[in-house]
Amino acid sequence: MNTENADGIRMPGVGFAVRLCSSVFICGCLSLSAHAEVTAKDAWVRGTVPAQKMTGAFMTLTSTEDAKIVGASSPIAKKTEIHTSMIMNNVNQMHSVSSIPMKAGVPVEMKSGGYHVMLMDLVKPANAGDVVPIVFTIEGKDGKRTQVEVKAQVRPLGSR
Numbered sequence: 615m616n617t618e619n620a621d622g623i624r625m626p627g628v629g630f631a632v633r634l635c636s637s638v639f640i641c642g643c644l645s646l647s648a649h650a651e652v653t654a655k656d657a658w659v660r661g662t663v664p665a666q667k668m669t670g671a672f673m674t675l676t677s678t679e680d681a682k683i684v685g686a687s688s689p690i691a692k693k694t695e696i697h698t699s700m701i702m703n704n705v706n707q708m709h710s711v712s713s714i715p716m717k718a719g720v721p722v723e724m725k726s727g728g729y730h731v732m733l734m735d736l737v738k739p740a741n742a743g744d745v746v747p748i749v750f751t752i753e754g755k756d757g758k759r760t761q762v763e764v765k766a767q768v769r770p771l772g773s774r
């Protein structure tokens with residue numbers, strides 16, 4: 615039995631991939647009416663100096679429905695995490711969180727000293743005036759995930 619094509623890819627696998635794509639596509643269509651819509655206000659990224667490998671992004675996000683932020687990514691960073699900051703033993707420490715809960719209509723502030731987006735392993739510096747796209751993955755109450763792109767403006771190093 616020969617189930618391989620010229621590239622050695624087994625055909626049943628290809629069929630599965632196609633089915634997977636079409637089901638994702640259908641979910642995308644349904645999400646237009648039924649899912650949380652998330653908007654961003656005052657999105658910005660703290661500018662970096664040339665050797666700096668990470669920086670933070672800050673904004674206010676509001677969802678029309680209860681939802682949670684479960685991830686983020688940006689083309690300027692190899693790795694993007696959602697962080698929270700807290701004072702422990704008089705030291706401001708930050709660590710990654712798996713999600714941020716959002717209540718319908720209640721703004722979630724991402725700011726210095728609280729939740730923020732951590733852009734890590736930067737592939738290029740963030741220069742004041744640049745616009746950095748950040749894509750958030752939002753999970754609705756029903757577990758469905760959608761993506762929202764936010765354009766964040768880079769502010770000079772030292773902005774708070």
Ligand SMILES: [Cu+2]
Pocket residue numbers: 670697698708709730731732
């Ligand atoms: Cu951080």
